[in-house]
Amino acid sequence: MSSETQMGAPFTLASLPRPGSTTAGRTLAAGVHSIGGSRKRKRAEVAVSVDGEGIFIYSLQNPQLLTSYALPPQTSFATPSYSLYRKSSKHSSVRTTYAATTEPGAGGKKQVICFVEEGRKDGTSDTTKTDYTLPNSGDEIVSLESIPQYGDADKTGSHDLLIVLASGRVLCLSSDLQTLRWESELAVADQERGKIEYFALTTAKAATGGLLRGRQDIAAILNPSLDENSELLAITPVIGAIIQLPNGRRVLSLSHIQPRSADLISARTQPMKHLITWDIPAPPESEELDTAQGRYYLHASSGVLHQLAGTRLLSYDFTGTVPKLYSNLKVPSANVSSFLRIAPQLLLVSTDQSVSIYDVKYASLQSSRTFGETTAQDTESKKRKHPDQDSSSKPNSIPNLVAYFTESGLAVALSDQQLLGIQLADGVARKRLRGNDTLLIDAVAKGVVRHTKQTAHKQDWETRIPKLDKYALKGRVGDFEKTFAGYLGIEVSPSRTTKTNEPLPNGTTPLTNVTVEEASEDEGLQQWNLTQAPSDSQRLRFRHCAIYALRKIFQSVPSQASQAHLRIEFFPPNVFQWLLQSGFVTKETIYHALSEDAVTAMPPIADGEIVNALVQYDPELHLLSAVLNYTHFLPVGEVVQAVRVLIQSLDDQSTDEDSPKLLTNGVEPPTNDMDVEMDSELDAATQDVDRALSMLKDGLAIRSHSLRPALIRLHTFPAPVIASTLRSMLHRRELESLIRLLHGELRNGGWSSSYNFLDPEEDRPEDQAVAIIASLLGCALDAIGAGAFLTSLSASTSASEDSSEDLIEDLVHDTSEALNGFWEASFIRGLLSEFLRYAGNFEKSNKPSTETLQKQGKPFAADLAAGDALPMLPLGGKVDLGVERKKPGKGGRKEERSKREMGMLISKRVPKYSLERVVV
Secondary structure, eight states: OOHHHHBOOOEEEEEOOOOSOTTTOOEEEEEEEEEETTEEEEEEEEEEEETTTEEEEEETTTTEEEEEEEOOTTOEESSOOEEEEEEOSSSEEEEEEEEEEEOSSTTOOEEEEEEEEEEETTSOEEEEEEEEEOSOTTSOEEEEEEEEOTTOTTSSSOEEEEEEETTSEEEEEETTSOOEEEEEEOOOTTOOOOEEEEEEEEEHHHHHHTTTTTOHHHHHHHOTTOOTTOHHHHHOEEEEEEEEOTTSOEEEEEEEEOOOOSOOSSOOSOSEEEEEEEEOOOOSOHHHHHTSOEEEEEETTTTEEEEEETTEEEEEEOSSSSOEEEEEEEOSSSOEEEEEEOSSSEEEEEESSEEEEEETTTTEEEEEEETTOOOHHHHHHHHHHOTTSOGGGOTTOSOEEEEEETTTTEEEEEETTEEEEEEBOHHHHHHHHHTOOOOGGGGTTOBHHHHHHHHHHHHHHHHHHHHHHHHHHHTOHHHHHHHHHHHHTOOEEEEEEOSSOOOOTTSOOOGGGOOOGGGTTSSOEEEEOOOSOOOHHHHHHTHHHHHHHHHHHEEEEOOSSSSBEEEESOOOHHHHHHHHHHTOOSHHHHHHHHHTTOSSOOOOBOTTHHHHHHHHHOTTOHHHHHHHTSSSOOOHHHHHHHHHHHHHHHOOSOGGGGSOOOOOTTOOOOHHHHHHHHHHHHHHHHHHHHHHHHIIIIIHHHHHHHHHHHHHHHHTSOHHHHHHHHHHHSOHHHHHHHHHHHHHHHHTTSSOOSSSOSOTTTSOOOHHHHHHHHHHHHHHHHHHOTGGGGSOOOTTOOTTSOOHHHHHHHHHHHHHHHHHHHHHHHHHHHHHHHHHHHHHHHTTOOOOOHHHHHHHTOOEEOOOOOTTOOOOOOGGGOOOOOOOSEEEOGGGOEEEOOHHHHHHHHHHTSOSSEEOOOOO
16 A cells, blocks of 8 residues: 555644743644543543643534633643543533643642533633642642543533642642642552553453453453443543552552542542563663663553654563563654554554654554645745744744544644644545454555665665666676676576587587677676576566666567567676566566656557567577576577577578568669669678578577577466467467477477487487477467468479468378377277276286295196187186185174184185195
């Protein structure tokens, strides 16, 4: 899924006022909750606290300011404001907003201010302000939370306020801050006191299903009845706190608030009860994390704790008996400000320049957007509202994520006194609703490690490009391949290959030994160790290298046709072999490589252009033979074109006869035209002589051993694809030549060449080859079609070739012979079936032979054969298997025969005339 489909560009929701102090003033924001009875839900509103100004509550559905509360200019907020919205009746609502403030100075008092705004149907409202001053001004306020007030669920003030201090104290006040319900301290297992870094409030139902999933002994304290549907679990608050101990160790402490009546003064039980304390596992990068300020998010129902420490996202699993660190993801940015959980394994992370979605399970970057991608309307609104202020003097320049609303898929961030919205895709927003986990397929080619190392690899490649361009321009193949192999990390053999084409035993030439004209000035070419095919990750990693190499090797030839033609300008054999092994030598990849530098639209590349470029570069077909004998994939169009080229090279007919002749009507051409014609005929004769010399040297061997792997490759494709490709790429005369060639091979028993230049001992017929040839022959006949044989011969066919009628007669004759052979084989098989069955059963016979009986002193049958007459087979071909040692018993089971019973059966089977040796 692309970045654009997962995340939209940030847009402005509202412009915020600036703090009263431009140097130390802060702007904090948090989401608003709606409360109904004992349940709290997120509301599409944001409460913003601005130092020296006050509290502003904005709506996100229709971005506008709903209400605001002014505060003195010297006011400084310690934590984001906490706001609750509750409908008290059909015609009225109550909004309760709490703010923790601090007066300036070392001994400034700390207060919690409450604004209660009662709204009516007619649009009027009444606001009441109350406050509570903390007795100890040196203790910092960490968090503000609300808990349900038992017994008063239907009243307006149906909740109490929790004030969490950094020292570990927890104060519970009434909703109007007029009554102190109770005061307690967060306990740790070893009774150590530390500093609270993070505070989260959840329910006992979520804790037992997530955090305490592996600790049933602790879960039984919250749910003694073991009833998962108990209503008490949904209203029992559970506190999770991250505490940093004096020795630097961090722990997760879990406590629960016991249900109490409204009269708490006479109650003797402790309001908070400690459940369990876990040590948070230290990651390997402990030195870096100790100096970083930790930011946390605890998801109790899944038992996962996410921590942002420096530039690392750490994920801990608390569902087991012992907590474990299951994800340690390093964000490729120097300044990471905040994060939000948007799905079970997806985190939305903001940096100083961008906002990104990371998958912590597979350590992948799913999507990313920069904060600069705002619309022109947003820019104009910024200039209109703040024309006299420089962007560099803004105190809140680092973006900070505020809240994420699952129903709408909207994430809210605070940046440069602007409330920004980031719209996520519907699929990402619904993942959390369905509770689905991320998939591995979504993380393919998006690994964070790949992105962190991408810059270094890109810089290394950019430094090598000028050298590669220079070597390619000067034709220095050895230096080009050495530089290319160094970037790919491929080992190079110390020995250098020779410049002579030493053919293999089958007549072909190794791909790395192919000599090119551009490498004539090199000292030699080193062979690459390409023993294993590259993995998919390596192919994706070095795809830009393949595109560059293809752009240097192939060039598009201008033509007036609607399709482009290819030509090889520079040929490094090892690089070309690596491209073949990696699967990049396809017309689609070459078109993509060449179209990057094309000024105008490049026409498509036709099938077979790669083979045409290889043949044009190496007319002796050494390179084509090496490519066909190499283990890699070739498209069906390239294979058919290779077969076509090889058939044309084996055909003795000159291609000049195919050119149309012009009617001169007895008029002789001018003298200059005759000279041009003489020159062209001389060039053609020279080419024929060169062709004949190359064919006499080793051309027939190369072509023959190139045609065999080409036909084997062609057979790997489906028969309909073969027939359609042959029909579209080969002319009728070429199809007839292919049919004659396959017909001749089939007559000789498979792969037996008809050119009488190979050793018959080394080229024996193969049974598999017969099946391949027969299948290809059928595809060639389907390609040419039955109707084509009924038409007359084309004018270009020479008299030396067999006519179509002779070819049809030969095919019909061979087909008749094949059918006769099948019929005779089936007939002989019917005759020999009795013999074969008797021979097969005779090997299983348990009956001893006459010689064995005679040696054992037992009666044996007399040999009544007269003279040298052959013995006759028993009627029906049945074999006397002798006496079996087992017999069928009760229940179908096999039972062993006794020796007495076997002796009686043997006596009964003695023939009428038998002999018995009597020893005296």
